[in-house]
Amino acid sequence: MSNAPQLTEKDAPEELAKQVRESVVAGAGSLRALWFQWRSKETPPPAASLLVAKELIELASPEHALEVLADVEGVRADQLRAFACAKTGKVDEAIRLLESLRAAGHFDSETAGLLGGRYKQKWRKTGNPALLQAAYQAYRDSYDAEPNHYTGINAASLALTIEEPEESRRIAGEVLAAIEAIPGSEVDYWQAATKAQAQLLLGDLDAARREYRRVVAADWSAVQNIAIMRREARSDLANLGIAPDTLDEVLAVPRIAAFSGHRIDEADRAKPRFPEEKVGEVRLAIRERLHEHAVGFGFSSAAGGSDLLFLEELLERGGSARVFLPFPREDFARISVAPEWRRRFDRALDDPRVEVETLLDAVPAEPAAIEESFQRCNEAVYDAAVRFAKRLDEEAILLAVWDGEPGDGRGGTADCVKLWRGEGRSVETIAIGGDADSSGDSGDGGEGAREGAREDAREDTPRRNVRKKSAPAKAPRTPAKHGKRAMIVGGAIGAPTAPARGRSAYRARHCLCIGINDYTNWTPLQNGENDAREVANTLQERFAFEPHVIESERATRAGIYCAIAEELSPRVQEDDLFVLFFAGHGHTEHTPDGQKRGYVVPVDAPKGLSPNLIPMSDLSFWCGYLPCRHILYIFDSCFSGLLTLRSGADRRTRDMLKRKARVAITSGAADQEVLDISDTDHSAFTNQLLGALRGDLASERGDFTATELFSFLEERVANVAAQIGGYQTPTFGQLAGHESGDVLFQLPKEE
Known part of the structure; x- marks a missing residue:
């Protein structure tokens, strides 16, 4: 057993830890490349290697974690080595490493938890009751000696498995009380996951479901962790006599x-x-x-x-x-x-x-x-x-x-x-050519696989502030929103058959408006909250939307997810319209091949690229919880021109409402500066957007679609920019899955 100092991954130099956090977003391959880059220059600090190994395990690459740990010694290295061995199927080797740590007096909650988990892993494979008892005893001995949420929740879960339900509820209750005593801002990822499992063991499925959703939303990239939580939830549910897949919806992995x-x-x-x-x-x-x-x-x-x-x-x-x-x-x-x-x-x-x-x-x-x-x-x-x-x-x-x-x-x-x-x-x-066939091949050697490919005037001219990091703003009267552009994406979910104009196109209309001023780590904004309230009020007063508003403090990644998947999902029905508006920071990632990816920034995101940023694909996936026919996204953030696949705004007919829509309207081209108007509380684009919603466009055309909204904004935003010596051209394009459909803004009809 090594006598090396007991470093942990938390001791990694901050600069290297930052590089790790940035690489994790891109996946295991990027993280490995970073580590090899370090090693090509000099031997990485042991604590940095521990951090890389831990993240590789969470990214479901344990064999590569073992590679990183090959020359690292110490208790934490052996713990991670054992965990990685178990993940690659070398359970006996993992048990040997952990029993050696126990024999050397290193039987802390981490070692006990890992050892109990390995015995449990072998029990699940063999059904040997002695292994189940060994797992329970490892967890229980450690918890009794030093109460800890990790060993405690596992002891509670296995107590239920060995048919000691009262003991299970007692320990689960203690664990839940201990975690609830921790200030909310200090509860870490695994403590939140443990809270969810304790609620499950105590029979509170609704609370467990809410907590699991928050955990998953906090770190969507940790698929291995989500899989572990799902496995444990399935086991606990079965032992409680409840369908094991009850929580699979919220613990899904790609x-x-x-x-x-x-x-x-x-x-x-x-x-x-x-x-x-x-x-x-x-x-x-x-x-x-x-x-x-x-x-x-x-x-x-x-x-x-x-x-x-x-x-x-x-x-x-x-x-x-x-x-x-x-x-x-x-x-x-x-x-x-x-x-x-x-x-x-x-x-x-x-x-x-x-x-x-x-x-x-x-x-x-x-x-x-x-x-x-x-x-x-x-x-x-x-x-x-x-x-x-x-x-x-x-x-x-x-x-x-x-x-x-x-x-x-x-x-x-x-x-x-x-x-x-x-x-x-x-x-x-x-098949290449031919019609699509919805039959499937279950893997029994038959030929029933699906075939085919499916197609799918000057004195009133306001002054401007150009948002450009390399140059100071010119005498703005109100602080500008930094790095902000606007994007509108229209989406129709399912294959709707919308009614024609003149009668109500939707059963009900819902909007979720998110505005952030008080960022924790990014430059505070002036008008995000006001923008969200104004859009919500306008949609409610003009188009009879039911408004839901989230402002700074609640606008975390998890908070936005829960608002969509928990608060709105039960209220929205198939024949409804849903609009999501976001006013806050955006972030652009420049990939090594010269491409760009756009993100919106929740209130608690660290500066720069991090798992807490929200890519458009995630928002689209979250909105999949809503069963409504049409969805429209409106973003006032900084990745305007990054989402369109095909350009051009052809004028289409009313039957567009019958087809799926995946369209984008951006406030400017991808590389254009976007203008703030100092005499208003909004950018040039948002000012015109609110004008359209408040009646300018409806007065001209009555009901209008997203395509018509683009035509309206295209001319007016360009004119405003030209009047103040700028150049800004909104763009229109279609996204993946577009089927020439559209979204309808419709004034309420008198009965």
């Missing part, structure tokens, strides 16, 4: 999908299989499947064609990937990536969320060996996906772009499909 598919056809291919003109069709089909299955983790290779389409779509939705190459990158690109696809290949593999693993050091000399190396790649993808899914208590699926025919050689898509079906795994195929 799904895992492997992928295999045809390469793009070469020019001289005799029988077309994946011609270039089918790329858009296949892309849409892949996008739809990823959305349908809520995929967040992908495993694949990266050949030019459907592999790269899969990676691009997965990354676009915020996922991460592990890519396997049969031989070195340059050799693989020469063999499997056409020149016109090379830029896309490099961009995908250079993304920090993509981890690349090469199986061979060189291309084999014999053609048969080359084919065999591709089959080994199929097997590596299968093994990694299934193993990763098991850690999250999930089942991996295979998505395959396949024509249903035997391959040109061994190791292709046909062999990959055969491998998955032979192992009884779920396979979904996408």
